[in-house]
Amino acid sequence: MSKSTPQSRKAMRARTKIVYAGRAPEDQFGFVNTPIYRGSTVLFPDVATLESRAGTRFRYGTYGTPTTEALEQAWSEISGAADTVLAPSGLAACCLALLTALSSGDHVLVTDSAYGPTRSFCEAFLTRMGIETTFYDPLVGAGIAALFRPNTRAVLVEAPGSQSFEIQDIPAIAAVAHERNACVIMDNTWATPLFFPAHERGVDLSADAGTKYLSGHSDLLLGLVSANAKWAKKLRQTYQLFSNCAGQEDAWLALRGLRTMDLRLREAEKQGLALARWLESRPEVSRVLHPALESHPGHAIWKRDFLGSTGLFSVILKPASDQAVAAMLDGLELFGLGYSWGGFESLVVPFDCSSYRAASVWAPEGPALRFSVGLEDIEDLQDDLDKGFARLRAQA
Numbered sequence: 001m002s003k004s005t006p007q008s009r010k011a012m013r014a015r016t017k018i019v020y021a022g023r024a025p026e027d028q029f030g031f032v033n034t035p036i037y038r039g040s041t042v043l044f045p046d047v048a049t050l051e052s053r054a055g056t057r058f059r060y061g062t063y064g065t066p067t068t069e070a071l072e073q074a075w076s077e078i079s080g081a082a083d084t085v086l087a088p089s090g091l092a093a094c095c096l097a098l099l100t101a102l103s104s105g106d107h108v109l110v111t112d113s114a115y116g117p118t119r120s121f122c123e124a125f126l127t128r129m130g131i132e133t134t135f136y137d138p139l140v141g142a143g144i145a146a147l148f149r150p151n152t153r154a155v156l157v158e159a160p161g162s163q164s165f166e167i168q169d170i171p172a173i174a175a176v177a178h179e180r181n182a183c184v185i186m187d188n189t190w191a192t193p194l195f196f197p198a199h200e201r202g203v204d205l206s207a208d209a210g211t212k213y214l215s216g217h218s219d220l221l222l223g224l225v226s227a228n229a230k231w232a233k234k235l236r237q238t239y240q241l242f243s244n245c246a247g248q249e250d251a252w253l254a255l256r257g258l259r260t261m262d263l264r265l266r267e268a269e270k271q272g273l274a275l276a277r278w279l280e281s282r283p284e285v286s287r288v289l290h291p292a293l294e295s296h297p298g299h300a301i302w303k304r305d306f307l308g309s310t311g312l313f314s315v316i317l318k319p320a321s322d323q324a325v326a327a328m329l330d331g332l333e334l335f336g337l338g339y340s341w342g343g344f345e346s347l348v349v350p351f352d353c354s355s356y357r358a359a360s361v362w363a364p365e366g367p368a369l370r371f372s373v374g375l376e377d378i379e380d381l382q383d384d385l386d387k388g389f390a391r392l393r394a395q396a
């Protein structure tokens, strides 16, 4: 990165930073936003510059353009990170973070609540590279010390857990890992740097699916990995070796999304909590898994470590047949049935973690549903679900 953040802005609050971060109108003829730079070849003024690459900010398209650099700088600034690199998807960002920290012969500890495809990457790919994975109970806390081996080089945390919403004690896990010189990798997609300052909490490499809240519009795939000072160089080296770069249009759309991300997250928090509380009061619902609810077992740690909650949470229904759940979901008019989340539109998906859990038990008392709450009027969403619950009861 050739441009640094002005000292005065480092002290500013997140809401101000996301408005200004990664923008340089003076480089763009005064226009507010950095445009899309499409390109592979970068021309050099003479042989000496080409050979030495001295003073060249950009060398070739895969190493970055002003568009991707703007997003990387902005993300570093709001994350309190030393550097950020982009990836073509959130999963690619998680894989890049793991491959930055791990080598053949190493051992990695991965939370049992990790995003499923990250888990598959460890099992199916890291194994082939001679890297062994142990899944651990997400609630292990400082007890993770007992799982370390002499060759444990990284710990992957994710909070809340994908689908199941356990809150991990990340500062406690990071303290243990750092005593043993292991890298702490986090999937911070749920909270984003705005609601969980990962690097301040002890995370070395933080991966985010920009596909979700950074985009906010269900129209792009993108990943980001930010690193603290200790890991920044290794991250960028690994990134350049893979050359698994993100598209210019996607980086530009993500920059556009970034400017309203704080606003959208605050609304997601409000909408999510309103719907979660309403669901908690429903007779068809057994439990709501939302860490900002007082009833959540991880609420105290969430309150200590997080700065907010977002619009993604799960519920466990009272026992009901698959057919009854399908009748409830199939007739919904506002909630789309589909993967991904963090867009402006509400979604719901049924899920079951029991088939893959290795170090923790997932045995809920009824069917499980994950909700992503969008920007619709909350009463319309409740009316839609109210009719859905009537269909569920009719089949039960």
Ligand SMILES: *Cc1c(COP(=O)(O)O)cnc(C)c1O
Binding pocket: 088, 089, 090, 091, 092, 094, 115, 162, 187, 189, 190, 209, 210, 211, 212, 221, 222, 223, 340
């Ligand atoms: C969606 C998601 C990812 C992957 O993002 P993609 O861009 O879809 O690859 C990673 N982690 C979490 C927690 C996610 O929800």
